[in-house]
Amino acid sequence: MNLIQRMEHWGDTHHPKWLDIVRMVLGILLFMKAVEFMNNMDYLSTLIGKSQFLSSISIGVMAHYVIMTQLIGGFMVAFGLLTRFASLIQIPNLLGALIFINPPSDILSPSGSWWLSLLILFLLVLFVVEGGGPWSCDRLLENHPMKTK
Template sequence: MNLVHKIEHWGDDYHSKATDVIRICLGLLILIKGITVIMSRDAVYSLLVDNDNGRFGFSGVVLAGIVHYIVFAHIVGGIFLIVGLVTRFAAVIQIPILLGAIFFVNIAKGFTIFNSELWLSIIVLLLLVMFWIIGAGPYSMDYTMRRRNNIQSE
């Protein structure tokens, strides 16, 4: 058994029910952030429009693809985190987004105590890494499916 399997096994065995409440709240937060990106079309459009002549340039096309990935990953990943379905995968697909939010978006506003978006991004990133390690708990679809497979195999 390699180190990754040992960590996953430890996370499956020593998972408290309170962390499931944190996972559900984290999933709701990420889902709301995804919906917020959809709702703020003007801000996204101003981000995508190139500075010269108001047309989409190559960077606008790349940014449009990134925005679509962010929206899809936040909505689907948030729902998966809420119900506890493929929790580790749902957490992993969120990590690059949060790293980008920390280093490219929020750090530009300054690393101060008053930059609440930066602190929220850091806390969400740490929680995502935690759920990547420990996985879903007893109040999840992962746990229900694993238990059902164990009962059927016996």
């Protein structure tokens, strides 16, 4: 059994039910943030442009990538559908927010969004390891009577 299979097995056998509530809330928050970004596309483009790392065309592409991954990924995390994959595709968004968007001087600010981004990144990594849990679509599909073996 390789490392990924052992990690999946451990996550499936050691998943408390209360963690599913955290997963659902995280998915809803990510989905809501994507809707907020869709409604304020100029603000998102300004945030991404602050990094001065991308050209103007790349900023538009990156803004659409962030919105789509958070919209689709947030929905999938909330319902526990392909939770590990949905969490994994959102990690680059959070890494970008931590490194480029939220300035390092924001770390010591108690109201700064750096800590919130770090918490969400930690939860996404946790759900990459833990998976969907007992209250997820993943579990329903896994235990479905029509499942082919």
